[in-house]
Amino acid sequence: MYFAAEVEQEKCKGCKLCIFSCPEPNAIIFKPAKKKVSIDPKRCKACGLCLEACKFLAVTITQVK
Amino acid sequence: MSVDIIKISPGFEEIMPEDYRDLVNNGSYGKGFSVSELGTFKELIEEHPLCAGCGLALSLRFILASLPDPEDTVIVGTTGCNSLAEAQVAIHNIHSIFGNQNAVATGLKRALEIRFPGRTKDVVVMAGDGGVGDIGLGTTMHSWLRGEKFTTIMFDNEAYANTGGQESGMSCEGTVLNMAPTGKKFPKIPLPEIARDAGCVYTAVVTPSNPKRLGKMVRQAILIARELGPSYIQIYCPCPTNYKFKPSESIKRAKEKEKDGSYPVREYFSPKAKEFVERLEKRVNETG
Ligand code: SF4
Ligand code: SF4
Numbered sequence: 001m002y003f004a005a006e007v008e009q010e011k012c013k014g015c016k017l018c019i020f021s022c023p024e025p026n027a028i029i030f031k032p033a034k035k036k037v038s039i040d041p042k043r044c045k046a047c048g049l050c051l052e053a054c055k056f057l058a059v060t061i062t063q064v065k
Numbered sequence: 066m067s068v069d070i071i072k073i074s075p076g077f078e079e080i081m082p083e084d085y086r087d088l089v090n091n092g093s094y095g096k097g098f099s100v101s102e103l104g105t106f107k108e109l110i111e112e113h114p115l116c117a118g119c120g121l122a123l124s125l126r127f128i129l130a131s132l133p134d135p136e137d138t139v140i141v142g143t144t145g146c147n148s149l150a151e152a153q154v155a156i157h158n159i160h161s162i163f164g165n166q167n168a169v170a171t172g173l174k175r176a177l178e179i180r181f182p183g184r185t186k187d188v189v190v191m192a193g194d195g196g197v198g199d200i201g202l203g204t205t206m207h208s209w210l211r212g213e214k215f216t217t218i219m220f221d222n223e224a225y226a227n228t229g230g231q232e233s234g235m236s237c238e239g240t241v242l243n244m245a246p247t248g249k250k251f252p253k254i255p256l257p258e259i260a261r262d263a264g265c266v267y268t269a270v271v272t273p274s275n276p277k278r279l280g281k282m283v284r285q286a287i288l289i290a291r292e293l294g295p296s297y298i299q300i301y302c303p304c305p306t307n308y309k310f311k312p313s314e315s316i317k318r319a320k321e322k323e324k325d326g327s328y329p330v331r332e333y334f335s336p337k338a339k340e341f342v343e344r345l346e347k348r349v350n351e352t353g
Contacts, residue, residue, distance in 0.1 A: 024112070025111060047312035051313065052313050052314075
């Protein structure tokens with residue numbers, strides 16, 4: 001069990017601010033077709049920087065089992 | 066190195082690890098991506114062991130996405146938090162003995178010029194404040210005084226962070242750390258000004274709070290070093306582990322330090338470097 005960030009797809013505006021705040025490489029991926037981002041929980045250290053950066057409150061940190 | 070070298074030999078595609086295949090197919094070699102495109106390509110660094118919220122790890126992502134020619138770049142590192150991450154980087158890199166990085170980079174740059182005449186090879190030192198400002202200050206200063214044509218980047222987390230938190234020359238006066246319990250007794254070394262006076266034709270001080278600004282400075286520093294002489298970039302890298310703040314506050318802390326004047330962002334150009342950058346910008350504007 002560990003913690004990781006997750007993006008609520010409905011709230012995400014695709015501004016990429018989260019990508020520019022994450023110290024982990026290849027953790028937050030921008031999907032051009034949908035113009036939204038998603039987070040790979042295996043690469044996330046749950047630091048919360050993306051959560052602070054997101055102006056649309058699209059990021060939450062949750063428990064991953 | 067040609068971009069071909071990172072291609073997988075026919076028949077071996079399936080046995081190569083997924084991350085490697087991803088790097089070959091979606092990596093940034095030869096494509097000239099910049100910081101703005103992060104998140105859309107496979108980055109040149111893989112999972113690393115640095116702490117959650119590490120400002121150094123954040124800066125390293127931006128630097129790697131800003132290299133003008135990653136396939137023709139060699140990184141020279143030395144002991145420190147950064148060396149733990151640099152082993153995960155998909156660019157030629159050398160780990161040198163603590164403090165030797167600028168001496169190693171000097172030999173390497175000169176040897177590459179002989180081995181690959183007519184081809185530009187960028188040597189970029191990436192090391193911590195202990196490596197550059199304390200233990201390696203002698204080799205660093207001498208490479209600047211000799212006018213060696215490569216870039217030195219310091220990740221300044223203002224401490225010896227991976228050995229439990231000792232003060233470094235770059236810690237601010239009065240800083241209390243795990244292993245500096247009575248507070249540091251002398252001021253932060255003014256290394257950017259020392260670099261300028263020792264012959265760096267371009268010096269920049271920055272934080273990772275604005276990725277595009279950092280990216281531009283890195284690119285500029287490398288291009289200037291190719292043509293004119295040594296360049297130096299000092300990046301404030303907030304360290305939540307040793308300075309004991311929440312990992313989610315790293316960027317906020319960088320912004321605060323910029324604002325309150327304790328880490329002013331600044332650039333110094335030699336007259337020739339200024340002229341060079343203006344010419345470059347003019348060319349970019351003309352060609353769009
Ligand atoms: S910062 Fe928020 S809105 Fe912007 S791309 Fe990231 S999750 Fe989406
Ligand atoms: S919580 Fe931290 S590590 Fe995880 S995706 Fe957000 S910024 Fe990256």
